[in-house]
Amino acid sequence: MDLKHLNALETILGPKGLIHSADDMVLYETGARYDIGKAAFVARPENTEHVSKLLAYAVQNDIHLIPQSGNTGLVSASTPNPSGTQGILSLDRMNTVIGLDVHNKSVHAGAGIRLSTLNETLEKEGLMFPIDLGADPRLGGMIATNTGGTRCMRYGDVRMNTLGLTVVLADQKGTVLKLTNTLRKNNTGVDWKQMFIGTSGAFGVVTECVLNIVETPKQTATAYLVPNSIEAVPHLMRLMETKLGTMLSAFEGMSKNAITATYDHVTSLNNPFAGSTVPDYVILAEISRDWPLYEGEKPLKNVFEEVLAAVWEDETEPLADALVGRPEEMWALRHAISEGVKSAGKLIAFDVSFKRADSMRFISFMKTELPKSFPDITICDFGHVGDGGLHFNLVLKADDLRSKDPEFEQTLRSFVFDIVVNKYAGSYSAEHAIGPKNQHFYDLYTPAELKRLAHGFKSMSSPAPLGTVKFG
């Protein structure tokens, strides 16, 4: 990058605000899970005014910026390409709580704060931001992808818990949109913040956010449920919701292959199943209450046991087994499962979603159909049965030559997504939004009319290139 530009950026951002030595940039060029790119520089603005001046300068000088948050995504959206000409706009210095209003149940924070850091602050007040994820991303990325996580069935996704945003546009002036609404009812025109949620930073850089916060759970109980068949799962879930309502805060599915790979990888995990034989499919069901146990009331664990006994007796016989156990232990398996399946070989990960009952139908169908076209691939699926999200993980043996063939992964993706989208009306990106890895499928599956609207909105919001995605 031209020294003139680096000097100008340092003037805007201050000495701590710009990194351009190759060694120091590696951290930002490397995704937390996958991805590696090459940056011209890393800009680290401290506030919205910095971001505005930075974007104005970049647009005026044809510098393409890649907004970056926690860089924990799956679709390569937050790393630069290998050319070394793109600059990273990291939000990692905008990482403070700007204001906490316990009476309004809202928090105003910089978009660069990590989820765990935010929740440490909120926990002191018995409150939390209710998006529960395996990774520990920063808020900006969670907004750009509209994550939902493991407790989406109870609390909804990021979109449903975002009250307001501050956004900077990639135009000649670095226009700042103050959409920092703190109200729960406010219908005075277009709710523009929606355009910047789940859209991968293509239309503007989110610098601040106002979020809905909720009471932390005060009572929790968990169980591993073994359904009599995968086909019985939707009915089992409906039955449990009838008996438990919104107490049911997670209903996570784990396949035998995924569990086994995880036990092999994390040997400290306790295998509680009879004879240590992992069942074909296991549901981790959590119930919770966000109020304390009142005097004279039964502990939640006992409530869960009684309800599960009634489910067990149901005439449809949905359950083959059920184990109530300690939440930390049961969640330990679930939280280790991403790393577990990664260790099983060469992983090709799909973050798809369905109508809730369809995710089970899809799994059954793929168990039969996948081997016909793609033999010797292990399906290591796990997912959020409660919201229809499915981590459909496919694992090749480490020495499988196909894993070195660059076209193979794309062929496999096309095969899977075609079934997800065309057979089941599902989504090829549940909560990682669009990035270079699935840009092709956006281009393929998005109706022309919606592409036209996206192109139009891009032109009128951030006409300059921004980020790694093209919607229009």
Next chain:
Amino acid sequence: MDLKHLNALETILGPKGLIHSADDMVLYETGARYDIGKAAFVARPENTEHVSKLLAYAVQNDIHLIPQSGNTGLVSASTPNPSGTQGILSLDRMNTVIGLDVHNKSVHAGAGIRLSTLNETLEKEGLMFPIDLGADPRLGGMIATNTGGTRCMRYGDVRMNTLGLTVVLADQKGTVLKLTNTLRKNNTGVDWKQMFIGTSGAFGVVTECVLNIVETPKQTATAYLVPNSIEAVPHLMRLMETKLGTMLSAFEGMSKNAITATYDHVTSLNNPFAGSTVPDYVILAEISRDWPLYEGEKPLKNVFEEVLAAVWEDETEPLADALVGRPEEMWALRHAISEGVKSAGKLIAFDVSFKRADSMRFISFMKTELPKSFPDITICDFGHVGDGGLHFNLVLKADDLRSKDPEFEQTLRSFVFDIVVNKYAGSYSAEHAIGPKNQHFYDLYTPAELKRLAHGFKSMSSPAPLGTVKFG
């Protein structure tokens, strides 16, 4: 209206699809609460294809259509102007449940179905659409205004419970946007449905929707709480949320003036307060659980009594009195209150909102400030303390000459909204969106940059005039 057009419209819509006799149009020209206009015709399409052809014809022939749903709003958005040149597009024939998926907890319905009709269908499955309103609107209008109602603190607003929409654009072709998503996690580009929620039908006509549905409450208990002062209310609410969490499903405030007017108007209501003396301010608090009472558990009424006893003992002494009573009786007062305040004189209604604690501060401030500029006006407020929404109702005596002065209402509105928006960063339209009645305030308070974006989106979605609102 030119007979040529009426014939063409009847060809498109069929004989039941068009009304143009003056007598039959009155029902559609008259708002359920206020408003009266004059229509050229009433088009009553039966399906999305009808709406598409209708809009294409209207655009090609410069006919201005006013989409109309339940017509129960407060801002005159769904009635035509008095010219007799505008056509009403009523959705009242698109009033069926298209599909109910209990496993997905979603329902697909025509935008013209009434809330009560939808809930009758859902109730058979123990499910409901969780937006609780005094009026009985149709879904299309609820989407156009993004209502939240009395249980917003528990369930969120219409936006948070809308999965998908079908929308028809006012362009030369009557383009249909199929945004009928049924998924809970789907981030594959822009979530375009958001542009048609809360935007008064200006950008397109919503013809179908896919909604999130929830379990009905299985246990409910209610209480009237008398705070020691209006200033104590935010702390009281926080205290109760700490002890009750999401069990607290409504926290509605009612002023003495509003309650008294309602008792005067609906004499069958039971006044349960000590010595029949209505307190200065009363909270209707509801707790509920969407699961049945398990064996050995205390009835919810007893739980509520014990929690209220603990609140009573709190060192801050927030409560002056508390009465636990039958939910139907306690809600009867709350549901009668809109009509009650209307009967008290000439009503000027404001549907405003604040950060939750600020609504109490606003009321205190106005009790002092309003009489200085506007003497002899009674404040008959009630509101949704749980979400910051406030029905700030001002009542003039029936014989007050100011009620006949057309400029007086606008002067009063400007005075109130200036304080709402500039002093408290509140909203001048909580859940009735924009209509001719508050168009002036949209023009006044919306930043130029957001007007520019709205104008741009109007040009690229529905370039022809549609409805009664101008955002751009």
